[in-house]
Amino acid sequence: MTGLGWRGAWKLARRDLSGGFRGLRLLFICLFLGVTTLATIGSLTAAIQNELSVNGQAFLGGDLEVEISQREATGVEKAALAREGRLSETVRTQAMARRGDEQGVGVLTELKAVDRNYPLFGEFKVQGAGLPLGPADALIGPGLAERLALKIGDRVRYGEANFLVRGIISDEPDRVSEGFTLGPVAIVSLEGLRRTRLIAPGSLFQSKYRIRLAEGGEPEPVIERLQGRFENQGWEFQSRNGAAPGASRFFDRMGQFLSLIGLAALVIAGIGVGNGVTSYLAGKRNGTATLKILGATSQDIGRIYFLEIGIVAAAAVGLGLIAGAVLPLLAISVAGDLLPVQPRFAIHPVPLATSAEYGLLIAFIFALPPLARARLYPAASQFRALVDERRRIDIGTVLVIGAALVLLVATALVSSDNPGFVGMFMGAVVAALILLAAVGSLLRWAARRLPRVRRPLLRTAISNLHRPGSQTVALVIALGLSLTLFVTISAIQTSLRAEIEGSVPKRAPDQFVLDIPAPQRPRFEQVVRRHAPGAALNVVPTLRGTITAYGGTRVSDLEELPEGAWFLRGDRGVTYSADLPESSELVEGSWWPSGYSGPPLVSIDVEAARIMGVGVGDTMTVSILGREIEARIASLRKVNWRSLGFNYILVFSPNSLAGAPHTVAGTISMDGPPSSALNRDLLTAFPFASVIDVGELIGRIQAMLGQMAAAILIAASVTVLAGIAVLVGAIAASRHARSYDSVIIKVLGGTRLQILGSQAIEYAMLAAVLSAFALAIGLYAAHYVVVQLFEFGWAPHWPTVLLTLGAGSVLTLVIGLLGSLPLMAVRPAAALRTA
Numbered sequence: 001m002t003g004l005g006w007r008g009a010w011k012l013a014r015r016d017l018s019g020g021f022r023g024l025r026l027l028f029i030c031l032f033l034g035v036t037t038l039a040t041i042g043s044l045t046a047a048i049q050n051e052l053s054v055n056g057q058a059f060l061g062g063d064l065e066v067e068i069s070q071r072e073a074t075g076v077e078k079a080a081l082a083r084e085g086r087l088s089e090t091v092r093t094q095a096m097a098r099r100g101d102e103q104g105v106g107v108l109t110e111l112k113a114v115d116r117n118y119p120l121f122g123e124f125k126v127q128g129a130g131l132p133l134g135p136a137d138a139l140i141g142p143g144l145a146e147r148l149a150l151k152i153g154d155r156v157r158y159g160e161a162n163f164l165v166r167g168i169i170s171d172e173p174d175r176v177s178e179g180f181t182l183g184p185v186a187i188v189s190l191e192g193l194r195r196t197r198l199i200a201p202g203s204l205f206q207s208k209y210r211i212r213l214a215e216g217g218e219p220e221p222v223i224e225r226l227q228g229r230f231e232n233q234g235w236e237f238q239s240r241n242g243a244a245p246g247a248s249r250f251f252d253r254m255g256q257f258l259s260l261i262g263l264a265a266l267v268i269a270g271i272g273v274g275n276g277v278t279s280y281l282a283g284k285r286n287g288t289a290t291l292k293i294l295g296a297t298s299q300d301i302g303r304i305y306f307l308e309i310g311i312v313a314a315a316a317v318g319l320g321l322i323a324g325a326v327l328p329l330l331a332i333s334v335a336g337d338l339l340p341v342q343p344r345f346a347i348h349p350v351p352l353a354t355s356a357e358y359g360l361l362i363a364f365i366f367a368l369p370p371l372a373r374a375r376l377y378p379a380a381s382q383f384r385a386l387v388d389e390r391r392r393i394d395i396g397t398v399l400v401i402g403a404a405l406v407l408l409v410a411t412a413l414v415s416s417d418n419p420g421f422v423g424m425f426m427g428a429v430v431a432a433l434i435l436l437a438a439v440g441s442l443l444r445w446a447a448r449r450l451p452r453v454r455r456p457l458l459r460t461a462i463s464n465l466h467r468p469g470s471q472t473v474a475l476v477i478a479l480g481l482s483l484t485l486f487v488t489i490s491a492i493q494t495s496l497r498a499e500i501e502g503s504v505p506k507r508a509p510d511q512f513v514l515d516i517p518a519p520q521r522p523r524f525e526q527v528v529r530r531h532a533p534g535a536a537l538n539v540v541p542t543l544r545g546t547i548t549a550y551g552g553t554r555v556s557d558l559e560e561l562p563e564g565a566w567f568l569r570g571d572r573g574v575t576y577s578a579d580l581p582e583s584s585e586l587v588e589g590s591w592w593p594s595g596y597s598g599p600p601l602v603s604i605d606v607e608a609a610r611i612m613g614v615g616v617g618d619t620m621t622v623s624i625l626g627r628e629i630e631a632r633i634a635s636l637r638k639v640n641w642r643s644l645g646f647n648y649i650l651v652f653s654p655n656s657l658a659g660a661p662h663t664v665a666g667t668i669s670m671d672g673p674p675s676s677a678l679n680r681d682l683l684t685a686f687p688f689a690s691v692i693d694v695g696e697l698i699g700r701i702q703a704m705l706g707q708m709a710a711a712i713l714i715a716a717s718v719t720v721l722a723g724i725a726v727l728v729g730a731i732a733a734s735r736h737a738r739s740y741d742s743v744i745i746k747v748l749g750g751t752r753l754q755i756l757g758s759q760a761i762e763y764a765m766l767a768a769v770l771s772a773f774a775l776a777i778g779l780y781a782a783h784y785v786v787v788q789l790f791e792f793g794w795a796p797h798w799p800t801v802l803l804t805l806g807a808g809s810v811l812t813l814v815i816g817l818l819g820s821l822p823l824m825a826v827r828p829a830a831a832l833r834t835a
Helices: 005-016 022-054 056-060 075-082 142-147 190-196 219-229 245-282 285-293 298-338 349-376 395-414 419-449 456-464 472-507 518-531 606-612 676-685 694-733 735-747 752-789 798-825 828-834
Strands: 064-069 086-099 107-114 125-128 137-140 155-158 161-171 185-189 205-212 236-239 511-517 536-550 572-576 584-589 601-605 619-624 627-639 650-652 663-669 690-693
Touching: 005 298, 022 245, 022 298, 022 349, 056 236, 064 219, 064 536, 075 086, 075 205, 075 219, 086 190, 086 690, 107 142, 107 190, 107 690, 142 161, 142 185, 155 185, 161 185, 161 190, 185 190, 219 236, 245 285, 245 349, 245 419, 245 472, 285 298, 298 349, 349 395, 395 419, 419 472, 419 752, 456 752, 472 752, 472 798, 511 518, 518 536, 518 663, 518 676, 536 627, 601 606, 601 619, 606 627, 627 650, 676 690, 752 798
Parallel strands: 107 185, 137 161, 572 650, 601 627
Antiparallel strands: 064 205, 064 236, 086 107, 086 155, 086 205, 125 161, 137 185, 155 161, 511 663, 511 690, 536 572, 536 619, 536 663, 584 627, 601 650, 619 627
16 A cells, blocks of 8 residues: 555545444544534624614614714804704703603603704604604603603603604614713704703714715714814714724623633633544554555644544534624624614624634644644554553644644734734633643642552542543533633622622712702702712712823824723713812822812823823813813822712813802712602702612623623633633543553452442532632632623622632533443443453
């Protein structure tokens, strides 16, 4: 027999696989799980992003949008906007809604006023009469109809005006670009909004001007032209190409984070691939030896099994891609209204191609070492049951694997918008694998040097850890990863639950009251004291401002905002105070003296200062009500954002803003729940104010975080499954040696129970040693996620964490014993003949 070549190798590989690929099932399962997860996450993210891009005009409400805070555009400004295309004006504010003339408890809503050109794009759907609206007409969302038991024909009151409910809103085309809302929506006309008298100097509202350009018109040149003409007016621009930046940014980052979890699962599954291939090739030793005796070369052997493994890997990747392309449909149907858009089904080649590349590279990287070792065994050694598993692979194989690793890492970095985070994440995964491999090697070394024990079962269990063919390292990696993941997930979930359900409600005020006229502050305090004499009040001035320059740098001149500079996007709340705010800690500089009357001063959050690269003594320019105010930074503060009180990045000296039209807002903290009488009297005294129930707000935040946690848990569960697959693969890879040991024990009079007992002792020892490791590493990882990423307090529920660790240890022990059950059916005669 001469060299086979690729054609001959293909014939033998195809014939070998004609009866199925039973021995390569683990390879198939691991790759299928990993590729399906990556493809599903990538396809779903791409579908949402594509929907946001394709329907950008409808989601934004125009080709471009100009947003102005706390004022409407002047006649000159509106004329300039109208010259660019068809113009539509909307005004958005928070307001309390009540039933007709009833003086009952109000409901906080998102009140939106529209003109007769609304909407410029998309279809506005409503049950009942639709647009245009008269001065006394209103359309309400289903949530408001349910909360106030309203139906078409009823009346709803805002401020000083009553409105007739003409219809129930079914679909608002620009809802996605409006972002997070504090309550259900209601829509009135611009004339109707003026009837309410909710809009006054100092009121918190946003005016939005959407422009529909001529066919083929591009928004960017128009934005540049308007920016140049109205540079210092505090305008915020948005184009159809980024209609919903908040939603787009959220889903892009969430998708990237989940994709990294999926990639980690695929890397972990790669270890299972290596174990599965090792086990498969161990079962092919006699056939391999026969081929070599008949003249096949090592290259021929490598080609045959390379083709077999490649066929199975390609099948697993292909089916994983099909599943990953279809599963987003299921995810969309299950998520329902939780998603901001309803993506249509489409095949997204880029995430599918990336997932396929990851899957094939992982299969290649982890399957090549056992394949290289198998083709280098001499023919005589193939007929022996136990061979030297420590045979090293050749330098050429090492270089090829290194190149594949470089390609894998490069793909992950290039396909990410945040390569630094991706690199850190992948480095952590690799470090964990290396650390576990080192622990496994240390265990083998320690087991080999332990004194000989008298008890046979214990002696057998210890010898299993270090004998030739031992899979201790692979078992340690499998068990360690699984247990670490159990601890990490449990600690994150219990810590977040404790933070949200326990700590936040205890520290948070009971109510926020917004849009109180500044001169009526004493009356507001009087109303609250009448109903809750012991309530703690915190009243602060409220304005909206946009940071336009800092440290001599204009924000509009930046090609890209600094990482983490969310506060530079659009307008933010600002205030002034004579004293240091109660939820802040001064860390640098000094607070202005009482009665300060010099040039404007500002105190900023220390983290925001770090991101912008400014400090005490630098200047900052903020546009408020269309007027730019340049202030010197007097101090840096550490803000306790988790207090859920009034926390501001920017706090000005009183002389800087006291003369500007503004309102005040207050928080109310009391021993018992807020009374409906207090709510009613506040709205009677201040019909233009908005009352926010903090308990309801926290409930919405809990629901949102719960949905995020569920998505992370589902993706992380695949990683746990991958760890279990590695455990199964390690058991399969050592099955031949273990079957020989079990037969010897049987021949010497051992029972099946004793054989299982030695296996149980082995896995129990591993689980006991690794539990401490998993607890330490898992808690460290969970602490980083909770404290560094989420910036929450560290409060895991220790009984739950320890119980989860114990349950994980028992689960791995059960899996190990189930994997050992086939050894009980091995017949001594058959096993000894093949030994």
